[in-house]
């Protein structure tokens with residue numbers, strides 16, 4: 001297939017690119033280094049300094065010659081539409097968004113940049129498909145955070161409502177607790193509108209926080225590993241916890257630690273992308289999948305890290321700190337995640353070995369951990 005990957009340099013975009021390049025697709029990778037620039041601007045740094053994407057792509061080209069890279073901003077319609085029109089992809093995997101809740105809540109500029117970048121890149125993509133290739137399948141990364149923490153079960157994207165004896169299926173009600181997550185709700189609404197109007201084919205993946213660094217096709221070569229961030233803005237909770245453990249810092253449980261989320265191993269993110277590629281949404285359909293494999297509270301997650309690392313003689317401390325976020329800390333949470341499994345996903349669960357494996361990678365780079373960038377600095 002001809003596949004475009006937008007945001008190909010990121011924590012998910014790069015492993016997706018590595019994996020698909022080994023499956024003989026013709027790939028066009030797109031990124032404009034926004035995340036790298038923001039990491040520098042806000043004085044953060046990944047655990048391991050990244051090669052340029054151009055250098056990384058040369059590694060992939062040795063295995064697949066049908067792979068190219070363009071350094072352009074997907075929010076720049078003129079440049080993006082030319083690229084799309086020339087390549088005419090069968091599918092586009094859209095990760096070209098600012099992914100951080102704390103960043104989006106930092107200030108006016110960051111909030112607006114999140115909204116503007118995320119909506120504009122999604123809108124540009126929609127417009128290109130509508131204009132140049134109506135049957136192109138969009139695989140869009142959404143987030144479980146779109147649903148928030150409602151007091152009823154979270155269904156997979158849609159809810160059947162009976163009202164005054166009449167029935168209608170609606171997109172499941174959404175109420176996020178950051179501006180970033182809200183930008184994803186707006187993306188979904190935009191996509192759904194254009195699916196209804198112009199019969200586009202869209203798969204929206206409601207993904208939970210991801211952890212890990214390895215997957216099937218990068219396991220032997222650390223140069224192919226994705227960017228690994230652990231700072232307060234770009235790091236996600238489990239990766240942060242393991243870094244804290246290795247740095248001999250207490251794990252920072254925000255608030256009561258009873259917040260529950262659905263988590264997913266990076267290995268499974270890649271599997272889900274492949275499943276979505278092989279099972280495209282039909283014309284005029286918005287397919288929504290809940291992309292997580294297990295639910296944990298933050299307390300459970302911290303305990304899992306503590307118990308796993310005890311096996312390799314690391315004594316982990318856990319500390320509850322004031323929650324820097326406005327989010328529900330005691331809530332019902334039961335989310336459905338059957339659809340991916342029905343299509344063949346066999347989950348790679350969060351075992352002690354998985355945690356130890358992440359810890360071994362971090363241990364190797366322990367001297368590079370910057371303890372000053374870990375504690376939360378954005379409050380809302």
Ligand code: USQ
Pocket residue numbers: 099100101102142143144145146181207208209210234235236237238240252253254255259261262298325327
């Ligand atoms: N948390 C802690 N301690 C920490 C960091 C986080 O207790 O040191 C808590 C947060 O308060 C939150 C939970 O862990 O309740 C998850 O936080 P997170 O920073 O791992 O994830 P979040 O901000 O929700 O965003 C991440 C990704 C985002 C993705 C989302 C999926 O950055 O791109 O969309 O996970 S979800 O959370 O399901 O919406």
